[in-house]
Amino acid sequence: MREKESIYLPKLAELVRTEGLTERERLFELKLRNGDELGHQPGQFVELSIFGVGEAPLSISSSPTKKGSFEVGVRAVGNVTNALHRLEKGATVGIRGPFGNGFPLDRLKGQDVLIVAGGIGLVPLRSLVNYIEDNRQDFGRVLLLFGCRTLQEQLFVGELDHWRASKDFEYYESVDRCEDPSWKGQVGVITTLFPQFTIAPEKTYAVIVGPPVMYRFVIAECKNKGIPDDQILLSLERRMKCGVGKCGHCQINNVYVCQEGPVFTYSELKNLEEAI
Amino acid sequence: MKPRLAFFDFTGCEGCQLEVLNFEQELLDIISAADIVNFREAMTERSDDYDIAFIDGAITTERDVARIKEIRERAKILVAIGACACIGGINCLKNFYPMEEVLRIVYGESAHYYDTIPARPVDAVVPVDYYVQGCPMTQSEFVKVVKALLTGKKPEIPNYPVCVECKMAGNICVFEKGETCVGPVTRAGCNALCVTNGRTCWGCRGLVDDPNTDSEKEILAKYNLTPEEIIAKFRMFLGYSEVAK
């Protein structure tokens, strides 16, 4: 295959809006300077450059149904992410991608969907939730589970309110611990939400994104409910440098997370030694 | 406002400050991006107001301890430069002798005028934000740290052994020439300067974060170093770390 241009060359994008989500996370709305749509699928990611600092893989948080711009939700943890947090409206960043496979919309269509978001796992899942909302007739029941450690760590609080009230979703939420007496919701880890609902496992797809520690427990709950392994979908985080299957950093055994992932079925992962 | 940089020296040869002066053009570039204050080797004017303090030399007296604590209080960011400040360096060789003996060896009859304590790196006394390793400090790393400070990022300092850079440089391994080396446990970042120039690595850039020193010692023994020679090898620069004790 002959290459058209450098796969390492980012497109320039303008930061059109930023919004604080929590103490550590911010939302960034971006527009490609050449006016193109990003053209992504929910669950895909971009490599975002701050020139002079570096590049980081970030999930796209907005739905492709939202045209004209796209969003990333970012926790400040290192060089690129901290530098991004310091940027103001109008600043220029670089974007490569979208990369990765994304959630398998074709398989989800017509089925019930159980969405399980732990902490900033909600960032990529928000893309799927908003996509489903804009194409609601294509999906069966949609259950939305969101858990985070404290109330202060809840992201997208405006949208959480909306989902709580919406007839489109069956919304369940928990916080690991809570001192606030006005919180009437569940206190406990996300798995404590599972006894609260029933599902038809044969036509339910679970879509799970959260910190690595969460996966094992949530998978066990999904299996408990009878969801087949190849209907349990997870998005994995790995170190990434290139995003295009060259640098080797994201490799789990023989799998390149940036290429075959980041979304995998549990049946693909259960025999992959280093995966979960 | 331009960041204000200050330089202070403790016990060492001041070779590291001279390294900064050697930059010439590059140093001028830094100055255009920052103000330099309190640089004993280069400027006469002093100021006690600074954002970033660069420290060279090890802490070897009670007076040093008080002084470094004061600098730490005034500086927003503290950078240790050179092996003496970063890892204690060769100053720590003296830690293996009783202190009175050290004083007598160094100062003879006037030993009683001086106080000395076991030599230690700066971070044994106060927190250090950034390190510029090496003896003398690695110039390119100094520039790297300065750039990182200017762009607000954490400098990407290697956490892998000198072997990586030594191989990239296409060197013949010194063990193959019948000599020995502590490069396999020493932090890279110098482009294997010494080996590339026909010498061997003595570990002046300190250990990597997770060194396999047991394996390194086995290898040195395999290449016919006696246990005493192995200890001496490690003590040269790494005397302050546990491996040499």
Added chain:
Amino acid sequence: MKYEVITKEDLPPFVNGLLSEIEVVGVKRKDGKFYFDRIESYDELCLDYDVTLIPPKKYLLPPNETLLKFSLGEAIQVEPFIDAAPRIILGVHPYDIKAIELMDAVFSDSNPDANYMERRRNTVIVGVDCRNPSPNAFCPSMGTATTETGFDLMLTDIGEQYVVAIGSEKGEELLKKHARTRQATEADLAQRKAVREEALAKYKLSIKAAVEEIPELLERNYDHPLWEELAAKCLSCGSCTMVCPTCVCFDVQDDVELNLTGGWRFRQWDSCMLQGFAKVATGENFREDRTSRLRHRYFRKGNYMLKRYGKLGCVGCGRCIGACLAEIASPVEAYNRLKEGS
């Protein structure tokens, strides 16, 4: 394939002819070792060597390579940067050619890498059969002692002359333009075959398993105690991977001018044996212990690469064996231990 013959007397004018046209890198000698470097005349060239310190991959994937240049400040501008000056690599051994074929597969796969591909298109490979293999090499076990593909020209020393196999039009053109040759006879080719066979007999190491068996042998032994035993001695120094012709992983970083008016993005060789290779910003390290890193290297060589690119990730050059001070990087020993134990 077409074969020509060039006498040893006619070789220097050929090489000097090439030098008049294009940059040539070849094998030189230093302190009893060999390395690839730019040559200025035929006299510097060594065509009878065992193995080079660093494989010719350094000309296709340089240890440090600029990928982008950008300006900073008000209006940021970015440009790709590709240095692909035309070059002949002269005297590449078959196993290193096999390794380049694997690199080609990696960098042309699904998202072709323009930096590599441009350079590769502008690189002419003139191979030479290895008559005196390194004591650490085990090419016959890997099927890489000779090759019929991957070169523009391939020389075999048959005494007073070289047989030249013509692997590409580009190679044929260069030969026509700069060398006096004659067509090879049956006798020349018979001699070439004999020389190659003679060399085969000189290899000291061999793997007790058939090459097809290796992927499965590894798979069966993912949890074998061998990995831990070897890893206990591992320095995580990356030497085994830096010198390996099939190791192509890299890191990417940005650097800036001191006056902050611009900068560049570069990649540099990285290694899965190094402690931080799989570590992410939140502190999680997906291959934290030496054992999982060491095993990953062996599996990448003997299993993963084959599954992904259809070629094993080891060509038997033995450089890793020579480079590892802890004496634990040898594919021969590892595979043989597993084979014996099974």
